[in-house]
Every structure is written in structure tokens, then in C-alpha cells.
Amino acid sequence: MTLSKIEIRNIRNLRSVSLKLTSNINLFYGNNGSGKTSLLEAVHLLGLGRSFRGPRLGPVINHASDDCTVFGQVDHASGSSRPLGIVRNRNGSREVHIGGEPVRQLSELAKVLPLQLINTDSIQLLTGPPENRRRFLNWGVFHVEPGFHEAWKMSQHCLKQRNVLLRDAKIDTTQLDLWSRELVKVGEAIDRYRDGYIASLNPLFQQQLSNLIEAEGFSLTYYRGWDGSSGLADVLATDVEMDAKRGYTLHGPQRAELRVLVDERDTVDVLSRGELKMVACAMMLAQAHLYEQLGSRDCLFLIDDLSSELDVEHRKDMCRLLEENHHQILVTNVERADVADYWDSTELAMFHVEHGEISPQEMR
Ligand SMILES: Nc1ncnc2c1ncn2[C@@H]1O[C@H](COP(=O)(O)OP(=O)(O)O)[C@@H](O)[C@H]1O
Ligand SMILES: [Mg+2]
Structure with a gap:
């Protein structure tokens, strides 16, 4: 192209x-x-x-x-x-x-x-809020998993509906169950897409980074947005009272995070600004590489x-x-x-x- x-x-x-x-x-x-x-x-x-x-x-x-x-x-x-x-x-x-x-x-x-953009703000992929890394993750999955975009849009819709219900003084539990079930279905699909994507991206990221800085032990670690050992349905059920107090859904695919670690520590706590920039570049290069492999x-x-x-x-x-x-x-x-x-x-x-x-x- x-x-x-x-x-x-x-x-x-x-x-x-x-x-x-x-x-x-x-x-x-x-x-x-x-x-x-x-x-x-x-x-x-x-x-x-x-x-x-x-x-x-x-x-x-x-x-x-x-x-x-x-x-x-x-x-x-x-x-x-x-x-x-x-x-x-x-x-x-x-x-x-x-x-x-x-x-x-x-x-x-x-x-x-x-396209991928490298400018002064690229470092914010690491130093900025989780949304930045989620956007990076979603970009990658969007481009290689045809089902992702629909699932993501549906999850946004479910969350909106669910959050409106949670804010009602008297919660309509039938409606809430309905939207929760739908959110579980799409949330777990999104998680599978993202998990598979990061598994493929990790080796490419390490390979690209080894060309840019002399350091080892880097990895991208994906957090799905809810406790790894429980299914999303259980988590939503356990959270429901707290979610109602907060007025929004705390756990789910909307809270996924991508952690960039070096020897199990967060890169942001360990590396210099210049090194962080290289890490961000390696992430983008790896993503483009994977896109080329999977999306041709x-x-x-x-x-x-x-x-x-x-x-x-x-x-x-x-x-x-x-x-x-x-x-x-x-x-x-x-x-x-x-x-x-x-x-x-x-x-x-x-x-x-x-x-x-x-x-x-x-x-x-
Ligand atoms: N909305 C605008 N309309 C007209 N000129 C603008 C507008 N926004 C920025 N500029 C001007 O555009 C010029 C080019 O900016 P930029 O592309 O950032 O320059 P650079 O070559 O340094 O990257 C600047 O001089 C700026 O003042
Ligand atoms: Mg400029």
C-alpha cells in the first residue's frame, strides 16, 4: 500500500x-x-x-x-x-x-x-493514561481481527445501557441482567482477541527493541480489565452493589491495560526519556510488522x-x-x-x- x-x-x-x-x-x-x-x-x-x-x-x-x-x-x-x-x-x-x-x-x-505517528507525544504511549495504551491495543486488534470492531462497539453500547440502569434509584434487575449478559458475551470475545494479539505482538516487540536499545527482559503484559481468575459474569454479579453506588461499571473490557515491563518493573519507573521513546517506537514498529504479516x-x-x-x-x-x-x-x-x-x-x-x-x- x-x-x-x-x-x-x-x-x-x-x-x-x-x-x-x-x-x-x-x-x-x-x-x-x-x-x-x-x-x-x-x-x-x-x-x-x-x-x-x-x-x-x-x-x-x-x-x-x-x-x-x-x-x-x-x-x-x-x-x-x-x-x-x-x-x-x-x-x-x-x-x-x-x-x-x-x-x-x-x-x-x-x-x-x-498509519503510525512518531512525534514528541509518542512517549505518552508509556507515560500517559491507560487510555493511550488501550487505543494502541485496539488499533492493532481492529486491523487484524475482523470481528473486533463490532464487538467493541457493542460493548460500549452495553456499558452505556448498564450504567444508566445502575444510576436509577430502583434498579430494573431484569434489564440489568440482560445488558450484563450481553456485556459478558462481547467482553469475553474482546478479551480473546486482545490476548491473542498481544501473544503475537510480544516477540516482534522484543525483536524490534533489541535493534534500538541494548537491554533485555522487556515484555508487554496484557490485563483484561477484570480479575484474571474469574469469569466476567461472576465479577459483574459480585460488583453490582458497588457499581450501583459508583453509578458505573468498574470492571470489563473498557478497563483493559497494557503494561510494558522490564524485568517485571514498569518501564516508566526505570528507563530514561530517550529509552522510553525507543520502547514506544519499537511498539509501533512491531505493530506495523504484525499488521503486515496478518493483514497482508x-x-x-x-x-x-x-x-x-x-x-x-x-x-x-x-x-x-x-x-x-x-x-x-x-x-x-x-x-x-x-x-x-x-x-x-x-x-x-x-x-x-x-x-x-x-x-x-x-x-x-
Ligand atoms: N488554523 C490556522 N490557520 C492558519 N495558520 C495556522 C493555523 N494554525 C497554525 N497556523 C500556522 O501554521 C504555521 C505552520 O505550523 P507548523 O506546521 O506547525 O510548522 P512547522 O513547519 O514548524 O511544523 C505556523 O506558523 C502557525 O502559526
Ligand atoms: Mg513542526
């Missing part, structure tokens, strides 16, 4: 940008404020329907416009290609098209353009500010790994020289970003 074309209107300072991406490795350099992060933001919007800065889309739309648009074309190894596009308005409305057809669910975009598809990597993210040695290691895995990459950097030197491939494309314009450059 290759993102071969991209057209951007009104994403931050990018008023109108049209790019052809003919190489796997695409390097973008330019001064601070030129529009490099905005370019990656546009591609992220196309792949996920949302900004990587948070839930608000307003700041992403150019100040002088009411809406922003991103179009792309994704080419497949088979020779077929698919156009996709998204328009988002300040008033919250949106239009998404894939292959010329309107699409309602944003998750459809992720199936066509799966490739992932696009977006890397913002390569030099500020990684020191020289790690830059080299990281670029080599990305290259060896044949991922398509869009990488930004302030200095041209600092981004061009780390690749063996001769098939590099270089672009200069300046005042919201992006122009292809000759490789010297």
Missing part, C-alpha cells in the same frame, strides 16, 4: 498543496513554522478523520476558512488504486468518500490508510521532527529499521542535511516546505 497522491486545502497554513509521492521515503525539510507538522496533520486527518492534537478540529482549519479538505490516492501492489477524501467544517459537519462512495464511519478510513498490508509512518526526537545513533537505527521493513515514510525535519543522511536507499524524495508551500527538490 502506498499513498501516491495527496491534495490539501486549508489545513493550518497549507492553503492549497498538491503532492505526488513517487518514493517510499519522503523527506520534508523547512524552517520552524513553514508547515511541516501541518502536512503530517493533514495525512493523519485523512487516515483517522481526526487531528493528532486532540478532539477539537477548529485549530486545524485555516483561520480564513470554514472548512478543510484532504484527498489522497492509495495504490495497492495488485495495481489497483483507491481515492479517498475528507471534508470537515467548523460547524462539526463532515463528508468522507472512499472510492467515490460516501462513507459514514470514520473507521473505514483507517482500513484504507493505516503495509502501514504508513509519519515522523515529525526527526532530529529533535532522536539522537544521531538512534536516528540511524530507526531509519534503518523503517527501511528494512519497507514502510512508506513521511518524515519532517528543520535541517535538510540532518534528514538525508540516514538512508541506504537511493529512492528518496526530498521536498522543501516554505510558507505553506511544498516543492519537490532534486536529491544532491
Whole structure:
């Protein structure tokens, strides 16, 4: 899978940008404020329907416009290609098209353009709240287990219904049992998907990490969201009084956690910031690798500010790994020289970003 074309209107300072991406490795350099992060933001919007800065889309739309648009074309190894596009308005409305057809669910975009983002915030995969690791876990399972998305949506629905009932002064136990049973069914399915996924991811994670830092004893440990020795049905039954007091369901797939351990200790308590960054990168590389193996598809990597993210040695290691895995990459950097030197491939494309314009450059 290759993102071969991209057209951007009104994403931050990018008023109108049209790019052809003919190489796997695409390097973008330019001064601070030129529009490099905005370019990656546009591609992220196309792949996920949302900004990587948070839930608000307003700041992403150019100040002088009411809406922003991103179009792309994704080419497949088979020779077929698919156009996709998204328009988002300040008033919250949106239009998404894939292959010329309107699409309602944003998750459809992720199936066509799966991507991984490495930027200053990547470290929050480890240092941030459990939701960050759950999102990582769900991304992986979503892309390789066709049944996961429906089960996940159903679990959200069951939880919503169950929590409303729990907050009633007089609980309707028949209804509560019904939603609890449904939650057990989908919750246990989600657990099986996630458990299997982490079992496959773990060796790949260790392998990728061994290329980035000299340390052993790392593992990803999955916690399902309720006590491992009990079934979810028993846990919900035991919790019911406390859940009613709290007004929500404490245990279940919504509370799953992914712990990243080194010699049984939490990496966050042991490693330096730089090492944590490598661990987060190894998790993403492993995930992309597994996706390629199980989903037979490739992932696009977006890397913002390569030099500020990684020191020289790690830059080299990281670029080599990305290259060896044949991922398509869009990488930004302030200095041209600092981004061009780390690749063996001769098939590099270089672009200069300046005042919201992006122009292809000759490789010297
Ligand atoms: N909504 C917006 N409308 C217009 N310009 C914006 C908007 N948001 C940010 N900018 C401007 O876009 C420019 C490019 O930002 P950015 O892409 O982050 O630059 P960099 O090349 O340093 O990554 C900045 O100068 C910023 O002030
Ligand atoms: Mg930037």
C-alpha cells in the first residue's frame, strides 16, 4: 500500500498543496513554522478523520476558512488504486468518500490508510493514561481481527445501557441482567482477541527493541480489565452493589491495560526519556510488522521532527529499521542535511516546505 497522491486545502497554513509521492521515503525539510507538522496533520486527518492534537478540529482549519479538505490516492501492489477524501467544517459537519462512495464511519478510513505517528507525544504511549495504551491495543486488534470492531462497539453500547440502569434509584434487575449478559458475551470475545494479539505482538516487540536499545527482559503484559481468575459474569454479579453506588461499571473490557515491563518493573519507573521513546517506537514498529504479516498490508509512518526526537545513533537505527521493513515514510525535519543522511536507499524524495508551500527538490 502506498499513498501516491495527496491534495490539501486549508489545513493550518497549507492553503492549497498538491503532492505526488513517487518514493517510499519522503523527506520534508523547512524552517520552524513553514508547515511541516501541518502536512503530517493533514495525512493523519485523512487516515483517522481526526487531528493528532486532540478532539477539537477548529485549530486545524485555516483561520480564513470554514472548512478543510484532504484527498489522497492509495495504490495497492495488485495495481489497483483507491481515492479517498475528507471534508470537515467548523460547524462539526463532515463528508468522507472512499472510492467515490460516501462513507459514514470514520473507521473505514483507517482500513484504507493505516498509519503510525512518531512525534514528541509518542512517549505518552508509556507515560500517559491507560487510555493511550488501550487505543494502541485496539488499533492493532481492529486491523487484524475482523470481528473486533463490532464487538467493541457493542460493548460500549452495553456499558452505556448498564450504567444508566445502575444510576436509577430502583434498579430494573431484569434489564440489568440482560445488558450484563450481553456485556459478558462481547467482553469475553474482546478479551480473546486482545490476548491473542498481544501473544503475537510480544516477540516482534522484543525483536524490534533489541535493534534500538541494548537491554533485555522487556515484555508487554496484557490485563483484561477484570480479575484474571474469574469469569466476567461472576465479577459483574459480585460488583453490582458497588457499581450501583459508583453509578458505573468498574470492571470489563473498557478497563483493559497494557503494561510494558522490564524485568517485571514498569518501564516508566526505570528507563530514561530517550529509552522510553525507543520502547514506544519499537511498539509501533512491531505493530506495523504484525499488521503486515496478518493483514497482508503495509502501514504508513509519519515522523515529525526527526532530529529533535532522536539522537544521531538512534536516528540511524530507526531509519534503518523503517527501511528494512519497507514502510512508506513521511518524515519532517528543520535541517535538510540532518534528514538525508540516514538512508541506504537511493529512492528518496526530498521536498522543501516554505510558507505553506511544498516543492519537490532534486536529491544532491
Ligand atoms: N488554523 C490556522 N490557520 C492558519 N495558520 C495556522 C493555523 N494554525 C497554525 N497556523 C500556522 O501554521 C504555521 C505552520 O505550523 P507548523 O506546521 O506547525 O510548522 P512547522 O513547519 O514548524 O511544523 C505556523 O506558523 C502557525 O502559526
Ligand atoms: Mg513542526
